[in-house]
Amino acid sequence: MAEIRIGVVGCAGRVGRMLVADIAATEGCALAGGVARPGSSVLGQDVGELAGIGRLGIAVGDNAEALLRGSDVAIEFTTPAATAEHATLAARLGKPVVIGTTGLHGAEEEAVREAARQVPIVWAANTSLGINLLMGLVEQVASRLGPDWDIEIMEMHHRHKVDAPSGTALALGRAAATARGARFDEVAQRGRDGITGPRPAGAIGFAALRGGDNIGEHHVLFAGLGEQLELTHRATNRGIYSKGAVRAALWVAGKPPGLYGMKEVLGL
Ligand code: NAD
Numbered sequence: 535m536a537e538i539r540i541g542v543v544g545c546a547g548r549v550g551r552m553l554v555a556d557i558a559a560t561e562g563c564a565l566a567g568g569v570a571r572p573g574s575s576v577l578g579q580d581v582g583e584l585a586g587i588g589r590l591g592i593a594v595g596d597n598a599e600a601l602l603r604g605s606d607v608a609i610e611f612t613t614p615a616a617t618a619e620h621a622t623l624a625a626r627l628g629k630p631v632v633i634g635t636t637g638l639h640g641a642e643e644e645a646v647r648e649a650a651r652q653v654p655i656v657w658a659a660n661t662s663l664g665i666n667l668l669m670g671l672v673e674q675v676a677s678r679l680g681p682d683w684d685i686e687i688m689e690m691h692h693r694h695k696v697d698a699p700s701g702t703a704l705a706l707g708r709a710a711a712t713a714r715g716a717r718f719d720e721v722a723q724r725g726r727d728g729i730t731g732p733r734p735a736g737a738i739g740f741a742a743l744r745g746g747d748n749i750g751e752h753h754v755l756f757a758g759l760g761e762q763l764e765l766t767h768r769a770t771n772r773g774i775y776s777k778g779a780v781r782a783a784l785w786v787a788g789k790p791p792g793l794y795g796m797k798e799v800l801g802l
Pocket of ligand 1: 544545546547548549550569571572611613616633635637659660662775
């Protein structure tokens with residue numbers, strides 16, 4: 535079978551560099567090229583050298599249109615404004631795309647949804663396989679255990695993280711609430727301090743720990759009367775995001791137009 539040519543949009547970024555390395559190391563696909571932000575200091579450098587895997591003979595470009603034309607599928611990890619433009623471009627050129635950029639709002643989100651009417655798009659705020667499997671497991675457990683089981687979500691991240699709870703912890707909470715038929719905003723308890731009173735029935739509690747260089751861990755605790763069940767995911771390497779994105783790219787090539795998530799990629 536012919537190799538799937540993958541173009542990396544944002545190849546100079548932290549995730550972008552890992553994508554280049556993972557695509558080069560993954561069977562069934564080949565690197566079509568990579569583009570960085572127009573005006574970036576890395577333009578013209580070798581993408582492989584930039585990714586730390588040695589020369590690949592492909593220069594970093596800044597023409598996303600040319601890259602997409604030469605790719606079967608694109609992977610996009612940049613910034614929200616750039617992502618919206620690239621989604622529109624992918625739709626015009628009829629190219630599938632995997633989008634990992636987070637923090638899209640309003641018109642940017644709309645641009646992605648609009649593009650997904652023309653081409654298949656995997657859009658995932660977290661492309662790690664383990665986290666997405668955890669999400670599916672949390673849904674299953676929350677729907678099977680009754681509301682007398684309390685759900686608490688604890689996460690820990692490095693000292694530089696500026697928001698809490700993590701987006702992933704909130705997504706896990708949302709998945710649990712939905713599986714229970716509850717409205718997340720009505721049951722989420724995003725921090726406790728002082729005389730809080732007893733725990734409200736059906737609440738989903740959050741605790742955020744910060745320290746050191748912890749890449750990220752999430753614990754979802756189901757606490758019943760007489761027993762507890764805990765599901766844990768620990769990231770030990772940031773490469774989990776690019777590996778999952780490459781898997782999504784191989785999956786999305788050839789799918790009908792639409793907006794997909796990692797759930798579909800993993801067949802959950
Ligand atoms: P980064 O800042 O290291 O990289 C972003 C890159 O995009 C930069 O090199 C920037 O120059 C480039 N860029 C900006 N505009 C561009 C354009 N028009 N064309 C090409 N490149 C352009 O950030 P990062 O850590 O790689 O993360 C990128 C995005 O992915 C962020 O939104 C981040 O939150 C998100 N992210 C998602 C996941 C996931 O699992 N989905 C994991 C990690 C990070």
